[in-house]
Amino acid sequence: MSRDEALQMIFKAITEIQEQSGRIVDTLDENSRPFVDLDGFDSLNGEEATALLLEDLLFGEDVNPFVPQDGDDLTIGKIADRLAATAKRKQVVS
Numbered sequence: 001m002s003r004d005e006a007l008q009m010i011f012k013a014i015t016e017i018q019e020q021s022g023r024i025v026d027t028l029d030e031n032s033r034p035f036v037d038l039d040g041f042d043s044l045n046g047e048e049a050t051a052l053l054l055e056d057l058l059f060g061e062d063v064n065p066f067v068p069q070d071g072d073d074l075t076i077g078k079i080a081d082r083l084a085a086t087a088k089r090k091q092v093v094s
Contacts, residue, residue, distance in 0.1 A: 001087035006080035013052040014038070014076075017045050030077030034066070053083065 011028050018025045023039050026032070034041045034049075046066035053065070065082040068074050 001084050003080050003084045006083040006087070007076065009053055010049070010076055010079055010083065013049040014041070014045075016052065017041070017048050021045070028076060030075060030080065032076045033073040034076065034079075036073050 007030060014028060014034060015025050018038065018041070021040060023041075026038055032038070034046065035043075047064070050064045050066055065079045065086065066074065
C-alpha cells in the first residue's frame, strides 16, 4: 500500500464517521489533526476509524495508527505513514 492509498482510506473512514455522527465534514488534508481540527472527533471515533481501516486491510486488532506514541497530535499524514508502514510489514510477514 502506498502512502496516497493510505491517505485516501483514512479520508474515507473519517468522512464516514463524521457523516454518521451528523457532523459537518470538513475539508481534510494530510495536515489535518483529527482530534484537534474535526468537530466532535474523539478517541472513540479514532477507535471506530481504526476498526474501519483494519476491516478493509485485514490486519487484526494489534494496530491503532490513531494513537500517538510521542504525545503529539497526529496529523492525517502521520497516520497514513504509520498505516502504510504497517501494511508493508504485514505483507513481508505474510
